[in-house]
Amino acid sequence: MYAIEAEGLARVFGQVEAVRSVDLAVRPGEVVGFLGPNGAGKTTTLRMLATVLAPTGGRARVAGHDLRAEPDRVRRRIGYVAQSGGTRPLSTPREELVLQGLLHRLPDAARRADVLLDDFGLGDARDRPVATLSGGRRRRLDVALGLVHRPEVLFLDEPSTGLDPGSRAALWDHVRALDATVFVSTHYLDEADALCSRVSIMDQGRIVAEDSPGALKAAVGHDTVVIGLAGHDVDVVDAVTDLGEASLDGDTLTVTCRDGARLLPDLVRRLGDAGAEIRSVVVRGATLDDVFEALTC
Numbered sequence: 001m002y003a004i005e006a007e008g009l010a011r012v013f014g015q016v017e018a019v020r021s022v023d024l025a026v027r028p029g030e031v032v033g034f035l036g037p038n039g040a041g042k043t044t045t046l047r048m049l050a051t052v053l054a055p056t057g058g059r060a061r062v063a064g065h066d067l068r069a070e071p072d073r074v075r076r077r078i079g080y081v082a083q084s085g086g087t088r089p090l091s092t093p094r095e096e097l098v099l100q101g102l103l104h105r106l107p108d109a110a111r112r113a114d115v116l117l118d119d120f121g122l123g124d125a126r127d128r129p130v131a132t133l134s135g136g137r138r139r140r141l142d143v144a145l146g147l148v149h150r151p152e153v154l155f156l157d158e159p160s161t162g163l164d165p166g167s168r169a170a171l172w173d174h175v176r177a178l179d180a181t182v183f184v185s186t187h188y189l190d191e192a193d194a195l196c197s198r199v200s201i202m203d204q205g206r207i208v209a210e211d212s213p214g215a216l217k218a219a220v221g222h223d224t225v226v227i228g229l230a231g232h233d234v235d236v237v238d239a240v241t242d243l244g245e246a247s248l249d250g251d252t253l254t255v256t257c258r259d260g261a262r263l264l265p266d267l268v269r270r271l272g273d274a275g276a277e278i279r280s281v282v283v284r285g286a287t288l289d290d291v292f293e294a295l296t297c
């Protein structure tokens with residue numbers, strides 16, 4: 001059984017087809033990254049899966065229940081952390097967590113709040129107004145709030161946007177340690193690469209690719225060789241042009257080719273024969289940025 005299963009999920013706003021047709025199959029315990037350019041339809045999809053917004057087409061099951069027929073049952077089993085968070089600036093983290101627990105009718109709301117404050121490194125800020133917390137801590141509180149009722153499936157909408165690298169890493173440590181299925185949208189592709197077992201890429205209301213980061217990068221099928229030159233009074237692009245797609249930017253020659261490591265000796269020899277002096281060479285495989293660029297408009 002899948003934790004999240006969608007077929008042809010769609011949402012229209014007047015004339016705008018925000019989500020045209022989304023198919024998903026996420027297994028329990030997976031951490032799936034949801035990527036796509038601005039306006040691709042990610043937030044709209046997350047809001048539908050989290051029962052915040054009704055679909056106008058298609059079907060989905062989340063945590064074993066049908067989205068349309070049993071939204072209350074879905075709601076009890078999921079957590080949803082929206083882009084903007086949902087805390088009140090003058091209340092304290094502990095008050096927010098206890099209130100959330102009471103809304104979910106937890107018999108141990110106060111105890112649960114204290115456990116989450118400790119788990120998310122918020123113990124020392126438990127009684128301070130939320131408005132005085134750093135952005136990183138506020139976001140960790142948002143995620144903790146989504147977890148109060150121990151959901152099986154957690155939807156996170158851009159949890160790390162705007163955070164500094166240290167705060168992002170701390171937040172992700174918490175996400176990684178969760179015992180839940182996590183479906184998370186992000187614009188940080190390096191983050192998705194490092195942390196997600198699979199990623200779904202959305203563009204113009206549809207999923208355009210879905211696989212492990214490794215498989216998606218392999219499918220792009222090219223490496224990039226970046227060569228630093230010390231001056232270039234010869235036409236270095238011409239010298240290597242049949243080995244790959246070459247471009248020169250200042251003293252940096254970039255060659256996109258199928259197998260950079262294998263091609264390297266040939267590239268170096270050609271450039272030497274053409275009288276160019278090489279200062280540095282870096283060969284890098286495809287990144288998720290390359291995948292993203294290749295697949296989205």
Ligand SMILES: Nc1ncnc2c1ncn2[C@@H]1O[C@H](COP(=O)(O)OP(=O)(O)OP(=O)(O)O)[C@@H](O)[C@H]1O
Pocket residue numbers: 013016017018019036037038039040041042043044045
């Ligand atoms: N309530 C609404 N009314 C009308 N159009 C909407 C509404 N919500 C979203 N849209 C439109 O639907 C499309 C998809 O928006 P959505 O917010 O889902 O994209 P996104 O992938 O989450 O973008 P971002 O990465 O910028 O958050 C956009 O064209 C947006 O303007």
